[in-house]
Amino acid sequence: MTLEVDKLQISYRTLRGDVRAVDGVSFAVDDGEIMGLAGESGCGKSTLGNSLVYLEGRMKHAGGTVRLDGEVLPISDQRAMGRYRLKRVSIIPQYAMSALNPTRKVGRMTAELLKSRGVRYDSVEEELKRRIDLVGLPQGVLGMYPFELSGGMRQRATMVISTLLDPSLLVADEVTSALDVSTQRAVGEMLMEFRDERFVKTIIVITHDLSILAQVADTITVMYAGKLVEKAPAATVVGEPLHPYTQALLASLPEVGVRYEDAPLAGIPGRPPSLLHPPAGCRFGARCPFAFEKCSQDPPFMELRPGHEVACWKAVRDIGGTSVLAEADQPGTEGPAGPGAGSEVPAVPRPGAQLASPTSAVSPGPGEWTGQGTGQP
């Protein structure tokens, strides 16, 4: 495994208290894997991605570990992380397009960035030029200011620079979101190509757009309100999603070639909860059309099918039946939950009566998202 994240907790210090934007998240990314990270805005995707590379002032590492190539990353120590940035971990932040320094030509900016990492520009210049060629940019970009580049070109230049030192991990945050569909395709294919060329070992592609991830990602992880709710190979997530949230996200995507006059899409009523005081139990509960009593307890993120992890009581009931439920009852199968952040308080589900019968006859099966939620009108 190139990247192993274990029970990671990141919060923002605010005057009103800590916003627990990443709340006990565990996953691993294999060498050569592109992991997509999806979810509505405000779910903590950027916070998770940023924390692996750069914890800014208000962010607090509240628990958990991150390992890269087997080595623990000192994510809360900015000075120590400086040795890893660009060389081992790299990020294209959300809004990078507008964040490029407008007063520096691309070449000079690159040289300054390299210098800050103790790398001489001329030692990598040849490789830089080769890669600029490879992505179809004219060599002239190095002599241009960011505003002189179109959105797609800026995104490509940013990709080349951020992976120039062949890092193990690249976090690409919403790199396709502001682009035309056709430029999206170009940038998406470039992400795969960089992986294939081994310019980078693993990539976390963050976007709210699942259809992009269906194209570029090997695995897709869906995040909701600071927690992971589903992770599986990309085709499984878009083809046989088990979590009601994933199903709802997919059901809200219009597709070309389908007529919708008589069957309009439903969207997802409501909004993600505030992470200042996240609700107890399943965080999707208020918007979930399948919520039942059990959902007042925090569902553990567990492997219900090989390679397919889900945090949902309904999925447990539909798939696993009682044997899996018993497993879920074992303490320690999930990260800290509930208000006692940092303390090991697993929300231990009791083998409740409603779970003893794994029948799904009363509720719609996975994929049969109707949008007619019980939670909200």
Added chain:
Amino acid sequence: MSLLELDKVSKVYKTGTFGGELKPALREVSFNIDKGEVISLIGQSGSGKSTLGKIILHLVPPTSGTVRFEGTDISAIGKAGLRDYYRRVQGVFQDPFSSYNPLYKADRVFDMVKSVYFPGVRGTDWQAKVEAALESVTLNPGDVLNKFPHQLSGGQQQRLLIARALLLDVRLLVADEIISMLDASTRVDVLNLLVDLKRRGLGILFITHDLSLGNYISDQTVILRQGVVVEMGETPKVLGNPQHTYTKSLLAAVPQLHKKWGELGAGATVIPAGEVRAGSSNGKIAHDEVGRYSKSPLHPLRQGRGGSGGPLSSVTKTAGGRPSLMELEDAPWQRRGPKAKKSPSAVLSAYPAPPLQECEAGHFVATES
């Protein structure tokens, strides 16, 4: 008579320090919008979509051609007529509050409507009118009134502005990329709202670069490329049976859930390198590189793994043999060129828009050279 008629609308912008360069943004665009009809105007960044929207909203004058609203040429309406025009034609834009004074509450947009159009209406009556408009866009007045823009979600902001348009006797709505920045889950709500307005008889020009959104919402689709209409007609025909290479390439780039880009293949057409690029200022009709997707020939590693897994047969290369990613946007340096001494009309007449042929009933396509 249609609600709105566009007749050979063209626009040439004067750019450069002394307006010495001429940039054609639209060439002879003609189509109509009827009552109760949604038309999607689809094109890539820089294709001229917003320019057309602004011309319809009387914010930018066309260089030539006519815009008729309910039968009247809008270039003829004076200042007083404009106030009346905006009662019936309204625009909603992406990121509507970005240039708004952050010290103002969002609902101040309603007060502006009141002072211009309804100065005589009593406070309580006005309040009731605003609340009715908010409810008709499924906003709870308590959630959005007396709030600053940043306290509202993107979807709430868009619906608030649509509600404002509804306070007027609006018949035509120009919606320019209004939902591109919203989450998929919220997008659908705004789309469904527009469908609802259309059922109530509104004409809507829905501007987008996203074909799946256009497909979802519209009766008619117009595909714009570099200011030229290349294909238009009934949406199921244009997007279901595309005829123009450009439309096919755009469709091939749409990310789909259950089909990989490489499997679609339709976009893989080789356009020789060295063609004049998009929108060059010397006025030549440009060839962009849409459809020129390429992959490194060095690493067929992708095959059999996750990711695109596309067959390498769909790989195309530039003339130089170097892989290139298609460039669809208009890069500024490509616009720099010899200073044109021509007049706007000369720029337009030197390269007229290709004629549209009816290829099946209600489906028109431009001849390809």
